[in-house]
Amino acid sequence: MSATPAAVIVAIDGPSGTGKSSTSRAVAAQLGLRYLDTGAQYRAITWWMLTNGIDVNDATEVAAASGKPSIVSGTDPRDPAIAADGADASGPIRTQEVTAAVSAVSAVPEVRARITGLQRAIAAGAGGGIVVEGRDIGTTVLPDADLKVFLTASAEARAARRSGELKAADGSAAGDLAATQQALAQRDKADSSRKASPLKKADDAVEVDTTELSLDQVIECVVTLIEKAAAEKAGRMEKAAQ
Ligand SMILES: Nc1ncnc2c1ncn2[C@@H]1O[C@H](COP(=O)(O)OP(=O)(O)O)[C@@H](O)[C@H]1O
Ligand SMILES: Nc1ccn([C@@H]2O[C@H](COP(=O)(O)OP(=O)(O)O)[C@@H](O)[C@H]2O)c(=O)n1
Numbered sequence: 563m564s565a566t567p568a569a570v571i572v573a574i575d576g577p578s579g580t581g582k583s584s585t586s587r588a589v590a591a592q593l594g595l596r597y598l599d600t601g602a603q604y605r606a607i608t609w610w611m612l613t614n615g616i617d618v619n620d621a622t623e624v625a626a627a628s629g630k631p632s633i634v635s636g637t638d639p640r641d642p643a644i645a646a647d648g649a650d651a652s653g654p655i656r657t658q659e660v661t662a663a664v665s666a667v668s669a670v671p672e673v674r675a676r677i678t679g680l681q682r683a684i685a686a687g688a689g690g691g692i693v694v695e696g697r698d699i700g701t702t703v704l705p706d707a708d709l710k711v712f713l714t715a716s717a718e719a720r721a722a723r724r725s726g727e728l729k730a731a732d733g734s735a736a737g738d739l740a741a742t743q744q745a746l747a748q749r750d751k752a753d754s755s756r757k758a759s760p761l762k763k764a765d766d767a768v769e770v771d772t773t774e775l776s777l778d779q780v781i782e783c784v785v786t787l788i789e790k791a792a793a794e795k796a797g798r799m800e801k802a803a804q
Pocket of ligand 2: 665695
């Protein structure tokens with residue numbers, strides 16, 4: 563295990579299936595950093611809306627309800643918890659129903675303002691450094707992050723990964739490759755074309771194409787980037803203290 567020489571704030575963004583969650587959890591665990599899955603927060607508020615009779619396709623209704631549930635995220639990379647109004651949401655947020663509704667809910671500006679506030683507070687409170695992964699972390703949530711990484715992969719590779727994962731989870735038709743690829747493309751389009759804080763690479767993000775890389779290779783690459791960013795930050799802090 564290596565240790566980071568300075569507390570760093572790391573933003574990892576990219577579309578679905580590029581390896582954000584797996585990579586972020588692994589590098590945070592390896593480097594002793596906290597970890598925040600912002601997609602889980604959007605999924606949790608979506609799950610709460612679905613279970614509380616909110617019409618998720620009615621932006622006015624979603625906006626009016628956006629402040630109601632408490633959304634609490636754990637930041638342990640080995641056990642990232644998520645709760646909505648005190649109920650464990652880690653299982654229900656992965657259902658197809660939530661996956662199909664989450665882009666519409668997260669496009670509502672009031673929802674984004676609420677969740678972005680939570681994210682900034684968590685990052686500010688993570689004294690030892692944190693890896694925050696999502697869609698708009700480098701562009702909007704933490705524009706001053708010490709390191710921004712934007713993961714990409716071909717549509718085929720992303721669908722194959724996601725479909726394998728769904729098949730392993732329940733063996734259902736959700737594991738069908740063509741259907742998964744279509745659903746991913748739809749969600750990417752919605753996430754990239756919304757007005758409020760769309761999925762977009764920050765100008766100063768390092769882009770890593772993971773199509774031909776194993777997960778271990780991606781982890782190694784991001785660990786190296788974080789160690790470099792942490793060393794540079796430590797150097798700047800030392801200089802400023804002189
Ligand atoms: N480089 C990679 N090569 C092969 N499989 C990968 C790679 N990165 C991630 N995976 C697998 O792909 C699936 C989706 O990864 P995940 O980290 O959840 O992506 P994201 O958070 O970007 O949606 C997981 O099953 C994960 O193990
Ligand atoms: N920072 C973020 C993170 C997620 N999201 C939304 O939440 C959804 C679910 O995110 P996720 O990270 O769990 O998605 P997966 O790619 O892991 O399936 C995304 O499709 C976006 O609609 C967002 O709008 N902004």
